[in-house]
Amino acid sequence: MFHHIQNSLQELVSAHLSARYGVTLPVALEEPADPRFGELALTCAFQLARQLRKPPRMIAQELASDLGEMPGVAAMEVAGNGYINIRLDRGAYGASLGAVAPRAAAGGKIVVEHTNINPNKAAHIGHLRNAVLGDTFVRLLRASGHDVEVQNYIDNTGVQVADVVAGFHFVEKKSRDEVAEMARRDRFDYVCWDVYSNVSRHFGENAADEKAWRHETLHQIEAGEGELAAMGNVVADAVVRCHLRTMARLGVTYDVLPRESEILHLKFWASAFEQLKERKAIYLETEGPKAGCWVMAGSYYQQDAASDDSKVIVRSNGIVTYVGKDIAYQLWKFGLLGKDFHYEPLPGEPSGRTVWISTSRPRPEGAPSFGGAATVYNVIDSRQSYLQDVVAAGLRALGYTEQADRSIHFSYEMVALSPRACAELGFEIGEEDKGKSYVQVSGRKGLGVKADDLIDKLIATALREVTDRHPDAPEDERHQAASAIAIGALRYFMLKYTRNTVIAFDMQEALSFEGDTGPYVQYAAVRARKILREFETRNGSLPDFSAMDAGAFGRQLSDEGLWQFAVVASKVDSAIAKAIASGEPAHAAKYAFQLAQAFSRFYHDYPVIHETNAEKRTLLLWLTSWFGHQLERTLDVLGIPVPPYM
RNA sequence: GGGGACGUAGCUCAGUUGGAUAGAGCGGCCGCCUCCUAAGCGGCAGGCCGGCAGUUCGAAUCUGCCCGUCCCUACCA
Numbered sequence: 240m241f242h243h244i245q246n247s248l249q250e251l252v253s254a255h256l257s258a259r260y261g262v263t264l265p266v267a268l269e270e271p272a273d274p275r276f277g278e279l280a281l282t283c284a285f286q287l288a289r290q291l292r293k294p295p296r297m298i299a300q301e302l303a304s305d306l307g308e309m310p311g312v313a314a315m316e317v318a319g320n321g322y323i324n325i326r327l328d329r330g331a332y333g334a335s336l337g338a339v340a341p342r343a344a345a346g347g348k349i350v351v352e353h354t355n356i357n358p359n360k361a362a363h364i365g366h367l368r369n370a371v372l373g374d375t376f377v378r379l380l381r382a383s384g385h386d387v388e389v390q391n392y393i394d395n396t397g398v399q400v401a402d403v404v405a406g407f408h409f410v411e412k413k414s415r416d417e418v419a420e421m422a423r424r425d426r427f428d429y430v431c432w433d434v435y436s437n438v439s440r441h442f443g444e445n446a447a448d449e450k451a452w453r454h455e456t457l458h459q460i461e462a463g464e465g466e467l468a469a470m471g472n473v474v475a476d477a478v479v480r481c482h483l484r485t486m487a488r489l490g491v492t493y494d495v496l497p498r499e500s501e502i503l504h505l506k507f508w509a510s511a512f513e514q515l516k517e518r519k520a521i522y523l524e525t526e527g528p529k530a531g532c533w534v535m536a537g538s539y540y541q542q543d544a545a546s547d548d549s550k551v552i553v554r555s556n557g558i559v560t561y562v563g564k565d566i567a568y569q570l571w572k573f574g575l576l577g578k579d580f581h582y583e584p585l586p587g588e589p590s591g592r593t594v595w596i597s598t599s600r601p602r603p604e605g606a607p608s609f610g611g612a613a614t615v616y617n618v619i620d621s622r623q624s625y626l627q628d629v630v631a632a633g634l635r636a637l638g639y640t641e642q643a644d645r646s647i648h649f650s651y652e653m654v655a656l657s658p659r660a661c662a663e664l665g666f667e668i669g670e671e672d673k674g675k676s677y678v679q680v681s682g683r684k685g686l687g688v689k690a691d692d693l694i695d696k697l698i699a700t701a702l703r704e705v706t707d708r709h710p711d712a713p714e715d716e717r718h719q720a721a722s723a724i725a726i727g728a729l730r731y732f733m734l735k736y737t738r739n740t741v742i743a744f745d746m747q748e749a750l751s752f753e754g755d756t757g758p759y760v761q762y763a764a765v766r767a768r769k770i771l772r773e774f775e776t777r778n779g780s781l782p783d784f785s786a787m788d789a790g791a792f793g794r795q796l797s798d799e800g801l802w803q804f805a806v807v808a809s810k811v812d813s814a815i816a817k818a819i820a821s822g823e824p825a826h827a828a829k830y831a832f833q834l835a836q837a838f839s840r841f842y843h844d845y846p847v848i849h850e851t852n853a854e855k856r857t858l859l860l861w862l863t864s865w866f867g868h869q870l871e872r873t874l875d876v877l878g879i880p881v882p883p884y885m
Numbered sequence: 886g887g888g889g890a891c892g893u894a895g896c897u898c899a900g901u902u903g904g905a906u907a908g909a910g911c912g913g914c915c916g917c918c919u920c921c922u923a924a925g926c927g928g929c930a931g932g933c934c935g936g937c938a939g940u941u942c943g944a945a946u947c948u949g950c951c952c953g954u955c956c957c958u959a960c961c962a
Binding site: 265267269270271272273276280282285288289294295318319320321322357394397398399528529531532534541548550551553554555556558560561562565621622623624625626628652653675676677679704708709724735736737739740741743745748751752753754755756758759761762763765766769770771772773774777817820821823825826829832833836839840842843844846847848849863884885 | 887888889890891897898899901902904905906907908909910911920921922924925926927941942943954955956957958959960961962
């Protein structure tokens with residue numbers, strides 16, 4: 240509702256400015272920090288002051304009287320040097336709050352690619368940040384009416400998978416069948432975690448083995464033939480399944496899983512390669528250390544590039560780099576490659592929605608049409624910004640400038656470990672890391688917090704809290720509540736930091752359920768539901784809310800506390816729009832927290848059920864119900880469930 | 886060397902395209918459970934917004950130069 244008023248006022252004022260003064264400028268409508276200044280404030284008098292060569296206060300006075308009556312506005316006051324403070328008509332505003340704003344989709348399909356975990360080991364907390372950020376952004380976009388497709392790219396033929404295969408084969412001396420047997424058991428991704436760190440350690444001590452084993456394994460995997468290739472499929476498929484299960488615990492889902500093996504087998508790269516060569520986006524280097532490589536000139540992907548800067552796209556041995564494959568994949572996402580994957584439903588996925596996975600053989604099943612996006616968001620950590628620049632430059636070099644502009648690197652900083660977390664986990668910190676405020680996680684070193692371990696720990700902690708408060712509740716119910724709380728705590732923790740903040744993961748902070756946390760927000764939702772349930776238990780049903788007209792809202796919302804509460808709770812759409820515009824899911828999380836804070840105060844200050852004045856009681860119940868709806872809408876966007884009780 | 890990010894309360898972080906008195910959580914101290922769940926509420930203490938200059942009616946926010954921290958800069962991904 241707030242969002243709606245903001246937009247219409249902006250239009251009105253903007254039209255007035257151009258008619259009255261012949262100027263067009265973006266009308267700044269801010270929300271004053273101090274509620275005594277009203278709900279909105281115009282600062283355009285300041286912006287106009289220089290152009291009109293008049294003091295801002297005079298312009299403000301002129302504007303305020305010229306604008307006169309505006310719909311939904313009760314009063315305008317000139318304040319300070321030239322602010323125009325706007326007070327909304329509380330009765331009309333209150334009466335309009337229940338209305339649901341229509342959502343118009345516009346701008347074509349948006350592809351969001353996230354998660355993208357190498358299928359060679361268990362997911363860790365860094366991957367969680369990626370998935371939660373991506374999933375939440377998807378929910379934000381969908382909540383505002385966009386058509387969104389979620390892709391999770393599976394690099395099942397890369398070095399990381401090859402290294403684990405080499406570990407199983409050369410170090411652990413396991414056959415393909417033995418690995419397949421292990422893969423059927425629980426938490427195979429944990430087994431791979433150890434195999435990977437073991438083989439990485441071995442490679443660190445034995446460079447010859449690294450070169451030989453990796454070469455042999457990669458060669459088989461890329462050819463798609465041999466024992467090691469078969470083992471690679473077993474490992475990657477099983478680990479992908481583990482990852483999907485881990486993400487499902489957090490409510491993270493996907494529409495399609497494009498795999499690198501199909502990029503290879505369906506010759507995606509060959510098509511992209513032809514386009515790149517034809518458009519002279521890349522060239523064959525003839526001299527220097529990169530002789531024999533197909534490279535992209537540095538000037539394509541960075542300003543002020545040194546003249547000899549270039550990025551290898553195809554190695555001198557003819558094998559394409561990851562970036563090259565990524566350019567092909569990116570072209571496909573926009574429908575520019577002239578090729579498509581084949582798809583099959585991923586078997587064994589829980590019902591509800593089908594997850595499709597790419598396959599190289601045509602399948603009869605009617606898969607939806609994937610790719611062909613108008614806009615693409617790649618949720619990838621900031622360390623890869625250089626490579627993302629190269630990918631976008633590839634599109635641009637092919638003449639797809641619009642798509643390059645709509646190819647957005649949704650970057651975020653890494654999740655590192657606080658020194659205390661390292662100590663708790665029993666990791667030895669190297670000398671060079673001692674003085675640092677955080678330590679980077681490393682799959683190769685096995686240094687990190689596994690996602691499932693963290694989730695388990697959160698559930699156990701939450702279960703203790705729930706059991707303390709509800710010792711007599713059935714166990715499965717308590718467990719359900721604890722799981723919801725754990726998800727809330729984890730997702731909120733991953734979202735509360737803005738994207739360019741490095742998270743120094745600290746177990747105690749992550750396990751905290753008080754203050755600026757998910758459970759605090761969930762608690763507000765639980766209590767709102769409880770009040771309504773309690774009232775119904777005592778009185779049979781809720782009162783008839785249709786009796787609440789603008790007059791009643793006007794009378795009751797003259798109470799400053801209730802009015803402020805209603806205003807805050809009316810800003811859901813505004814918060815979602817802001818989070819999308821700024822690309823910061825953290826803003827939506829922050830808003831959810833502010834909502835919960837407002838409710839906590841309301842809960843404390845207004846005993847709803849015990850209110851004796853009938854009109855006021857009805858309004859309090861209506862506010863509680865409507866607030867609950869608003870908060871749950873916000874929580875839904877954050878992917879945070881509401882526990883049955885806490 | 887080049888590119889990028891960051892520096893705000895003891896700690897961890899917000900700060901909406903430059904706006905009114907710089908906020909939150911945690912930690913510290915003091916209060917509040919006969920009353921819809923205290924995972925809560927209220928209060929107090931705590932800041933030359935890294936430094937210096939500039940831009941202007943106005944700067945934590947924009948520009949330049951310093952200081953400090955981190956990331957990237959592979960024929961790895």
